[in-house]
Amino acid sequence: MVKTMSCRQLGGACELEHRGGTADEIIVAQDRHLEEAEQAGDATHQEARDAMRGRWRRPRKSLDWYNGVKRTFAELPEG
Numbered sequence: 001m002v003k004t005m006s007c008r009q010l011g012g013a014c015e016l017e018h019r020g021g022t023a024d025e026i027i028v029a030q031d032r033h034l035e036e037a038e039q040a041g042d043a044t045h046q047e048a049r050d051a052m053r054g055r056w057r058r059p060r061k062s063l064d065w066y067n068g069v070k071r072t073f074a075e076l077p078e079g
C-alpha cells in the first residue's frame with residue numbers, strides 16, 4: 001500500500017510529496033530531500049535539516065517525532 005506525505009507534513013518547508021509503502025521509506029526520502037536542499041543552499045529547509053540531524057542526539061524528542069509521523073502515515077488514505 002503506497003501513501004503520500006508532503007515535505008511540510010514532515011516538518012519541512014515545501015509541498016514536495018514523498019511516496020512510500022511505510023513511514024520509514026518516507027522518512028528516508030525526506031532525509032534525502034533535506035540533504036539535497038542543504039547542498040543546493042536552500043535556507044528554507046535549514047531548520048528541518050538541523051532538526052533531522054539533531055534528532056540522533058535527542059532520542060526522546062526524536063521518538064516523539066517518529067511516532068507522530070508513523071501515526072499520520074497510518075491515518076492517511078491510500079494513494
Ligand SMILES: [Zn+2]
Nearest residue numbers: 007012013014
Ligand atoms: Zn521540501
